Structures are given as C-alpha cells and as structure tokens.
Amino acid sequence: MAIVRYRYRLDPGPGQRQMLARTFGCARVVFNDALRCRADAHRVGERLSDSAIQSRVTAQAKRTPERAWLAEVSATALVQACGDARLAYANWFASLAGRRKGRRLGHPHPRRRKDRRQSFRLTRQSFALRPNGRLSVPKVGDLRVRWSRPLPAPPSSVTVIREADGRTYASFVVERADVPFAPVPTEVGIDLGLERFCTTSAGTVVANPRPLRKRARTLAAAQRVVCRRHTGSRRRERARRRVAVCHRRVREARSDFHHKLALDLCRENQVVHVEDLAIVGLARTRLARSVHDVGWGAFLRILEAKAHHHHRTVVRIGRFVPSSQLCSACGRRDGPKPLSVRQWTCPGCGTTHDRDANAARNILAAGQAERQNARGADVRPGPRPAARGEARTRRGAA
Numbered sequence: 514m515a516i517v518r519y520r521y522r523l524d525p526g527p528g529q530r531q532m533l534a535r536t537f538g539c540a541r542v543v544f545n546d547a548l549r550c551r552a553d554a555h556r557v558g559e560r561l562s563d564s565a566i567q568s569r570v571t572a573q574a575k576r577t578p579e580r581a582w583l584a585e586v587s588a589t590a591l592v593q594a595c596g597d598a599r600l601a602y603a604n605w606f607a608s609l610a611g612r613r614k615g616r617r618l619g620h621p622h623p624r625r626r627k628d629r630r631q632s633f634r635l636t637r638q639s640f641a642l643r644p645n646g647r648l649s650v651p652k653v654g655d656l657r658v659r660w661s662r663p664l665p666a667p668p669s670s671v672t673v674i675r676e677a678d679g680r681t682y683a684s685f686v687v688e689r690a691d692v693p694f695a696p697v698p699t700e701v702g703i704d705l706g707l708e709r710f711c712t713t714s715a716g717t718v719v720a721n722p723r724p725l726r727k728r729a730r731t732l733a734a735a736q737r738v739v740c741r742r743h744t745g746s747r748r749r750e751r752a753r754r755r756v757a758v759c760h761r762r763v764r765e766a767r768s769d770f771h772h773k774l775a776l777d778l779c780r781e782n783q784v785v786h787v788e789d790l791a792i793v794g795l796a797r798t799r800l801a802r803s804v805h806d807v808g809w810g811a812f813l814r815i816l817e818a819k820a821h822h823h824h825r826t827v828v829r830i831g832r833f834v835p836s837s838q839l840c841s842a843c844g845r846r847d848g849p850k851p852l853s854v855r856q857w858t859c860p861g862c863g864t865t866h867d868r869d870a871n872a873a874r875n876i877l878a879a880g881q882a883e884r885q886n887a888r889g890a891d892v893r894p895g896p897r898p899a900a901r902g903e904a905r906t907r908r909g910a911a
C-alpha cells in the first residue's frame with residue numbers, strides 16, 4: 514500500500530471560477546492570519562493552543578466586519594489552511610532545534626495574492642463525488658472533472674489548485690494497492706550525468722533530453738514580451754500566461770521522460786543502485802541551470818515511488834564511493850580524472866573503460882556490498898507520504 518496523489522484537470526464555469534478564486538483568497542488570508550497570530554503570541558510570551566488560534570482566525574474572525582467575507586467560502590478550506598500554518602510553523606521550529614532532516618528552514622512565508630500557484634484543501638466530509646462524475650465543492654458547486662484515468666480508491670482529501678497558466682486541477686489523496694512485478698534476477702547500477710542522463714552498468718546510454726534548453730529561445734522571447742507590457746495591463750497578464758504555459762510544457766516533458774525511464778528500470782531490474790548526489794550543492798554552481806533542467810532529484814523520487822509500487826528495490830550509495838576513479842574490472846584506484854576524460858585504460862589490468870559505464874559498474878558493486886552488510890534488515894521501506902506529482906494523470910506515464 515502507498516498513499517499517492519492522483520491529479521485531474523477541472524473545467525470550472527465562469528461563476529465557479531469566481532467562487533474558486535474567492536476560496537483561494539480566503540484560505541490564503543486565514544493562513545497568513547494564523548501565522549501572524551502565532552508570531553504575535555510568541556513575541557509576548559503568550560501560550561495559545563492550536564484550537565484557540567484556529568477559532569481566533571476562523572470562527573471569531575468571521576464575526577468581525579473586516580473578515581465577515583470568510584463566511585462566504587467553505588469552512589473546511591479555512592480550517593485546513595490554519596492547519597497548514599501550524600505545520601509550517603512546527604517544521605520551522607523543528608528545523609531550528611535541529612530535529613528536522615535536510616536544509617535549514619526559514620520562517621514560513623506569508624502567501625501572497627500574486628503567488629503563481631493558489632490552492633485550498635478539503636477533507637473527506639466536505640467534498641463529494643457525484644454519480645455523474647462531478648466534484649462537489651461547498652459554496653462553489655459541482656465541478657466538471659476530466660477523468661483521464663479512474664481513481665483506484667475513494668480519496669481521503671482533495672486539494673484544488675490553480676496553476677500559473679490559469680488551469681485548475683483537483684489532486685486527490687488515495688491509498689493505492691501495490692502492483693508487484695514478477696521477480697527478475699537482474700540488478701543494475703546507474704550513473705547520472707549531464708551529457709548523458711544516465712549510463713547503466715550494462716552499458717546502456719540514455720540521452721539527456723534537456724527540455725528547458727530546447728525551449729529556451731521561445732521562453733526568452735515570451736519573457737521579453739512580458740517586460741514590454743505595462744504593469745497591471747490585460748496584455749501583460751496574457752503575455753505572462755504564455756510564459757507559464759511554456760514552463761508547463763517544459764515540466765511535462767521532463768516529468769514524462771522521468772516516469773518512462775523509471776518504469777523501464779523497475780520493469781527490467783529487481784534492484785536499482787544509484788549514487789546519492791549532492792544535488793543542492795551542484796545546483797549552486799555554474800551548472801545550476803543544467804542541473805535543474807535534468808531534474809535528478811525528481812527522477813530519484815519517482816524511481817523510488819515506482820519501485821515501492823512494483824516491489825522493486827532502490828539502493829542509494831553513499832557519496833564517498835570514488836566511482837569514477839576505481840577500475841571496475843580489477844579494483845585498482847587510478848586517481849581523479851578531469852571530466853573531459855571520457856575513456857581511459859586501466860594501467861593495472863589494461864581494460865579500456867567508458868568513464869560512465871565504469872562508474873555505473875562501481876555503483877552496482879558498492880550497492881551490492883552495502884546490501885550484503887545490511888542483510889537481515891528490512892530493505893523495503895514502509896508506506897511514505899504522498900509527494901507532489903508522484904502519480905500522474907496522463908495515461909501511459911505511470
């Protein structure tokens with residue numbers, strides 16, 4: 514079992530569009546009010562319970578003339594926004610105290626009206642799926658859904674999202690049963706790169722599609738148009754939307770490629786060994802744009818989710834393995850080589866290596882050794898929380 518998101522496009526009518534906009538706005542205001550309420554209480558040393566804050570920024574606020582309009586939208590959306598603020602605050606505190614993995618978090622940002630992506634969330638009790646396939650959202654009405662594929666189970670919550678390009682989506686959280694693939698004996702190591710997206714220990718080379726670079730000129734032209742338009746004008750809004758559409762196409766192309774490759778790797782191999790990359794570090798270098806364009810982080814998340822779903826294993830190798838220095842044939846360490854060296858011959862055993870395929874074979878060996886050591890421990894992790902964009906709505910992608 515895994516908890517995943519299924520995303521579908523919505524087709525709201527003009528009136529519904531307006532009510533959705535109002536709900537996005539109210540959820541945003543409540544989120545910001547809740548943040549401010551917590552910050553104020555913290556400053557004066559007042560201890561407020563979560564429910565006290567919630568009541569202050571929702572129920573009590575509705576009775577004041579400045580916030581009376583909060584009553585016009587779904588109360589659940591407001592309560593959920595309040596919960597988001599609580600979580601954002603808790604994450605920040607945990608990060609400050611060093612109880613949280615990953616990068617240090619800053620103080621949670623207020624949401625802004627001009628944010629490109631707007632959303633609100635509803636829980637099971639507050640939305641309904643009609644027999645005619647429509648999604649019923651309180652105070653908005655029954656929204657038409659483009660069911661690109663069926664939901665695998667009844668959803669536990671839905672997030673309604675408006676993207677920067679003006680499209681509206683419903684993202685359902687569902688529990689999905691695993692679909693195990695028949696076991697195969699093969700294991701593979703993969704070396705991720707920029708020139709080639711990846712090279713496998715079996716010698717397969719997958720080219721890097723570079724979706725952003727391909728559309729870079731169109732995108733730059735569209736962005737120049739935005740700059741020429743007057744701030745706040747309709748034409749500027751239209752131009753801005755064209756940029757957003759361009760970005761969406763880049764995103765979709767990249768994601769499609771990731772999903773297909775991840776599925777192929779899972780289908781053909783029982784275990785996939787990959788290098789744990791220092792992506793954040795690399796993304797701060799001269800290569801930043803290329804590193805973002807290639808999207809290794811997103812790819813690894815997709816690969817791990819798919820492996821979980823189909824009962825395969827992904828092993829991440831520690832970064833200390835000098836995968837490009839070792840000879841995969843005899844194990845001799847030959848010292849670092851500049852990136853321009855694509856091929857080299859081992860002075861120990863005389864084997865000529867393709868740099869990346871050799872690295873992939875070393876990754877495979879290191880991963881197998883790591884697993885040997887960890888034998889007995891459960892290698893497959895338990896269910897993980899649903900990640901954004903983990904499951905796609907397009908057919909053939911998942």
Ligand SMILES: [Zn+2]
Nearest residue numbers: 840843859862
């Ligand atoms: Zn050698």
